[in-house]
Amino acid sequence: MRFVILFFLVTLYSNAQVVRDSIEDKRYLEDQFYIGLSYNFILNHPEGSAQRNLSYGLQAGIIKDIPLNRAGTRAIGIGAGLALNSYYSNLVADISGETISYSINDDITRSKLETHLLEFPLELRWRNSTAEEYKFWRIYGGIKAAYVLGARSKYDLEDISQGFNNTDLTKFQYGLTLSFGYNTFNINAYYSLTELFDGNAAVNGEVLQYRPLRVGLIFYIL
Known part of the structure; x- marks a missing residue:
């Protein structure tokens, strides 16, 4: 009798495990x-x-994918990552003591602002993938918050080259994101809802209200 009961329990557990694994495989x-x-x-x-040269950005990170339906076609993505962004223009930042001043110089050889960010993306995700299909369409939209870990301004003018850590930036930034594409290549866009500078930076009496718009490619990896 004990053997029969034990056999029944083992069989029941095995069947339950198969069903559970089947459900988890779909998610x-x-x-x-x-x-x-x-x-x-x-x-x-x-x-x-005016903007000059090639202003570029690099980003990389990890996202926790949380499926919202059994088919896995809808999900929420919550993540964290790092980003480096550069902005080239004819705006020159200079420092004297602890005072940062700004001017516009068309004769400048190069003027760059570089930022290092800790980013936190939050996405609503739609895709037509399956557990076996790795080539699929996707549309991911959401918001991205970022904390400025550091920023550096640098300019080159004839024999002069100067760089320093710029503290005039908005420390906490956020904006809207959108990614869409098929398989490996996906278009990604970010529009900032906050200004790049914190309101203390001005040129010729005008407060700097720079707002970044980043457009490029993003690659997702399992």
Whole structure:
């Protein structure tokens, strides 16, 4: 009798495990790592200011994929990552003591602002993938918050080259994100809802209201 009961319990557990594994297999996870490359536009230029050279951005991180339905076609993505963004223009940042001043110089050889960010993306995800299909369409939209770990301004003018840590930036930034594409190549865009500078930076009496727009490619990896 004990053998029969034991056999029944083992069989019941085995069947339950198969069913549970089958359900879990359907709730597969997607796109848990990302790497991106972007071109960085500067919006809201003050009078006389213009963008120059190739302003680029790099981003990489990990995202926790949380499926919202059994088929796995809808999900929430919560993640963290690092980003480096550069902005080239004719806006020159200079420092004297602890005072940072700004001017516009069309004769400048190169003027760059570089930022290092800790990012926290939050995405609503739709895709037409399956647990067996790795080539699929995706549309991911959401918001991304970021904390500025550090920023550096640098300029080159004839024989002069100067760089320093710029503290005039908005420390906490956030904006809207959108990614869409098929398989490996996906378009990614970020529009900042906060200004790049914190309101203390001004040129010719005009407060700098730079706002980044980044457009590029993003690659998702399982």
